[in-house]
Amino acid sequence: MMGYGTGAIMAVPAHDERDFDFARKFQLPIKIVIAPDGWNGQENLNEAYIGVEEGRLVNSDLFNGTPALKAKAVVTAWLTEHGLGKKTVNYRLRDWLISRQRYWGAPIPIIYCERCGTVPVPEKDLPVLLPEDAEFLPTGESPLKYHESFRKTTCPKCGGPAERETDTMDTFMCSSWYPYGYLSPYYKGNVPFNPEEAKYWLPIDLYTGGIEHACMHLIYIRFFTKVMRDLGLVDFDEPVVKLRNQGIILGEDSEKMSKSRGNVVAPDDLVQKYGADAVRAYLMFGWRWEQGGPWDGKGVEGIYRFLNRIWELTLEKVPQANSAEAEKILRRKTHQTIAKATKEIENFSFNTYLASLMELSNVMAKYKVEIYATASWEESVKTLLLLMAPACPHITEEIWARLGLPYSIHNQSWPKSDPNLAAEETVEIVLQINGKIREKLVVPIGSSPEELQNMAMQNEVIQKAIAGKIVKKVIAVPDRLVNVVII
Numbered sequence: 001m002m003g004y005g006t007g008a009i010m011a012v013p014a015h016d017e018r019d020f021d022f023a024r025k026f027q028l029p030i031k032i033v034i035a036p037d038g039w040n041g042q043e044n045l046n047e048a049y050i051g052v053e054e055g056r057l058v059n060s061d062l063f064n065g066t067p068a069l070k071a072k073a074v075v076t077a078w079l080t081e082h083g084l085g086k087k088t089v090n091y092r093l094r095d096w097l098i099s100r101q102r103y104w105g106a107p108i109p110i111i112y113c114e115r116c117g118t119v120p121v122p123e124k125d126l127p128v129l130l131p132e133d134a135e136f137l138p139t140g141e142s143p144l145k146y147h148e149s150f151r152k153t154t155c156p157k158c159g160g161p162a163e164r165e166t167d168t169m170d171t172f173m174c175s176s177w178y179p180y181g182y183l184s185p186y187y188k189g190n191v192p193f194n195p196e197e198a199k200y201w202l203p204i205d206l207y208t209g210g211i212e213h214a215c216m217h218l219i220y221i222r223f224f225t226k227v228m229r230d231l232g233l234v235d236f237d238e239p240v241v242k243l244r245n246q247g248i249i250l251g252e253d254s255e256k257m258s259k260s261r262g263n264v265v266a267p268d269d270l271v272q273k274y275g276a277d278a279v280r281a282y283l284m285f286g287w288r289w290e291q292g293g294p295w296d297g298k299g300v301e302g303i304y305r306f307l308n309r310i311w312e313l314t315l316e317k318v319p320q321a322n323s324a325e326a327e328k329i330l331r332r333k334t335h336q337t338i339a340k341a342t343k344e345i346e347n348f349s350f351n352t353y354l355a356s357l358m359e360l361s362n363v364m365a366k367y368k369v370e371i372y373a374t375a376s377w378e379e380s381v382k383t384l385l386l387l388m389a390p391a392c393p394h395i396t397e398e399i400w401a402r403l404g405l406p407y408s409i410h411n412q413s414w415p416k417s418d419p420n421l422a423a424e425e426t427v428e429i430v431l432q433i434n435g436k437i438r439e440k441l442v443v444p445i446g447s448s449p450e451e452l453q454n455m456a457m458q459n460e461v462i463q464k465a466i467a468g469k470i471v472k473k474v475i476a477v478p479d480r481l482v483n484v485v486i487i
């Protein structure tokens with residue numbers, strides 16, 4: 001109870017089960033302040049009334065009748081208006097014991113002197129570094145405690161013999177500000193990091209990690225940032241602009257991977273068998289990134305075959321050919337894929353990003369013999385490789401080099417989609433009711449009769465015309481018309 005709110009004890013015996021029991025036991029008065037309609041607030045309760053949802057305030061002077069759900073806001077507003085109080089947020093941040101009895105951690109820069117007591121290590125002697133020759137013995141205590149030359153030192157105040165603190169800081173101390181520390185680890189100014197680097201890099205644009213960090217690391221890193229903000233070291237409030245949590249990939253039995261269950265899939269074995277690109281691409285393709293799911297041993301083989309097809313598609317020569325129609329289709333697909341893959345990768349939708357590349361490769365495979373060695377074919381090949389490079393960095397680099405393209409694929413610009421090339425070709429069709437033209441509609445060329453029928457039936461003019469009538473049949477002629485026959 002002492003840790004709740006300000007520490008002042010609030011008791012509401014009529015409306016809290018524990019308070020009710022307490023009041024009963026010690027025969028304290030039980031005053032009803034929330035009651036459903038029809039109560040007068042004078043009943044003898046057999047148990048706490050906790051109907052906050054439907055209750056209204058009673059025995060509450062000028063607040064009588066206020067719905068209980070609104071009472072906090074109404075009372076707070078009244079207190080504010082009368083200068084008696086105001087709304088505030090109490091954070092339940094508690095003191096944090098940061099000392100740990102272990103080697104790996106930042107040493108706590110404190111020296112103990114028999115004459116001077118507890119003395120901080122002077123700033124000029126910071127940082128205190130861990131000794132590199134500590135012995136890890138099963139003593140149950142920090143190896144630093146048994147490291148004489150680390151432990152024994154001289155007092156910075158009196159110069160007499162003294163001892164160092166051998167506890168180290170909780171590793172959360174370091175992870176709370178590592179994005180700041182990593183900016184300029186050798187910076188020698190009188191603040192902890194180079195302000196210019198901080199200005200350029202921070203706050204973090206995008207932070208990814210497991211949900212398990214939600215309630216410790218992420219709170220600490222925010223807390224550190226707010227302290228640094230108050231100290232004037234940074235000029236922003238939050239260390240991270242955007243946070244994304246990834247899902248967990250489970251064992252093939254849909255359980256969390258663990259040694260004891262024996263369902264651990266070892267990436268090293270798979271990399272050995274299929275290569276790092278196939279494993280990496282499968283990790284992106286197999287699940288929605290933020291969801292995860294069970295491992296599928298066959299899935300990685302599918303990706304492996306896809307990579308083999310890409311190898312053949314891009315490197316195996318066929319006779320030169322030049323079909324204007326195929327060229328148009330392929331360029332359209334290529335530029336549509338640039339737009340789609342770019343959007344998907346930015347949204348962390350890596351599975352649909354890879355799916356869009358598979359689609360493009362299928363269209364390329366279909367038309368390869370019709371346009372091989374044309375500029376459009378080469379555009380498709382380069383685009384496919386560039387779009388694939390983040391997922392499959394090795395095989396794309398290899399193919400890129402074999403095609404004689406400039407090193408490295410990873411130094412090239414990301415392809416840009418040309419909306420004109422990406423646009424579906426369209427045709428104007430007419431919508432008829434009983435053979436009479438009622439409306440014109442622009443649709444993608446080659447839309448199927450079913451697609452045309454759906455578009456026609458969703459059209460407002462047609463919907464009005466058929467309202468209250470019976471549709472006998474719908475005739476759709478691709479690229480020309482849809483006729484709705486009604487009676």
Ligand SMILES: [Zn+2]
Nearest residue numbers: 113116155158
């Ligand atoms: Zn001393």
